[in-house]
Amino acid sequence: MRRVLVTGASRGIGRAVAVKFAERGDRVGVHYAAQRQDAEETLRLLPGSGHVLLAGDLADPEAARRIVDEAVGSLGGIDVLVNNAAVAPTAGNRHSVADVSYAQWQRSWHHMVDVNLLGAANVTYCVARHLIDRGESGSIVNIGSRGAFRGEPDFPAYGASKAALHAFGQSMAVALAPHAIAVVSVAPGFVATERQTAKMSGPAGDELRGQSPFGRVGTPEEVADAVLYLSSPQAAWSSGAVLDLNGASYLRT
Ligand SMILES: NC(=O)c1ccc[n+]([C@@H]2O[C@H](COP(=O)([O-])OP(=O)(O)OC[C@H]3O[C@@H](n4cnc5c(N)ncnc54)[C@H](OP(=O)(O)O)[C@@H]3O)[C@@H](O)[C@H]2O)c1
Numbered sequence: 001m002r003r004v005l006v007t008g009a010s011r012g013i014g015r016a017v018a019v020k021f022a023e024r025g026d027r028v029g030v031h032y033a034a035q036r037q038d039a040e041e042t043l044r045l046l047p048g049s050g051h052v053l054l055a056g057d058l059a060d061p062e063a064a065r066r067i068v069d070e071a072v073g074s075l076g077g078i079d080v081l082v083n084n085a086a087v088a089p090t091a092g093n094r095h096s097v098a099d100v101s102y103a104q105w106q107r108s109w110h111h112m113v114d115v116n117l118l119g120a121a122n123v124t125y126c127v128a129r130h131l132i133d134r135g136e137s138g139s140i141v142n143i144g145s146r147g148a149f150r151g152e153p154d155f156p157a158y159g160a161s162k163a164a165l166h167a168f169g170q171s172m173a174v175a176l177a178p179h180a181i182a183v184v185s186v187a188p189g190f191v192a193t194e195r196q197t198a199k200m201s202g203p204a205g206d207e208l209r210g211q212s213p214f215g216r217v218g219t220p221e222e223v224a225d226a227v228l229y230l231s232s233p234q235a236a237w238s239s240g241a242v243l244d245l246n247g248a249s250y251l252r253t
Helices: 012-023 036-045 061-075 102-134 156-179 194-201 205-210 220-230 233-238
Strands: 003-006 027-032 052-055 080-083 138-143 181-188 242-245
Touching (some): 012 027, 012 080, 138 156, 138 220
Parallel strands (some): 138 181, 181 242
């Protein structure tokens, strides 16, 4: 049994990750920002016992520290951290350079970088120090994005925050290896989460499915399966990797 903190587990990929760990017999800290009912639904879906809810806005460094402290207290420690929470692209936070005001531009950049990059960096710091201080091994998996490589013309702050998250993960992989802590990132392409349902069934659906030669988009469970493997002791040698999970829709060189 491992103690696992999954940020942003109230729905989507985070929920699928939480379910996979719980199915394996692990104890999960289900973090969310504001959607308590959704997080409670995740908790209900988890087999086993000892799982807990943790709330907080990761744009706030003090909240990040408190979330980790609460997780350590209620789970009895943390062995695995999944940095999944993010401000993801929505119609409401689109910020194409040609279309938005300078004020909107700055708002989007601050919000996405504060949560997607600095939030993950702060949670990582607190979890890494917890592990180092106990002299215990662990693993950290970042949920990045294909957008870091392919570009996000309508959401450049999102793409940049994910590219930075990948780079942060690689720096941490080197820094934390001497402490037996492995750090990897995954870079999913389009994933059919609840948030994406309208897009999938609308006119853009065929284009999205057509991005992959498999003729479909990814599922949250496929991302969760990769996270489960990458957090395992068997995957320690993958530390420093950024794994594409995009159905061959975008090939990096
Ligand atoms: N779905 C995709 O197509 C796709 C593709 C590539 C990468 N990803 C990445 O995969 C991860 C999950 O994506 P998803 O589609 O499952 O996302 P989602 O449905 O939008 O869920 C986002 C999660 O992050 C939490 N969150 C949002 N703002 C936060 C804040 N300020 N502080 C703390 N937590 C916050 C949300 O909590 P509340 O519910 O409480 O607001 C929610 O649990 C993200 O990192 C995303 O960038 C997704």
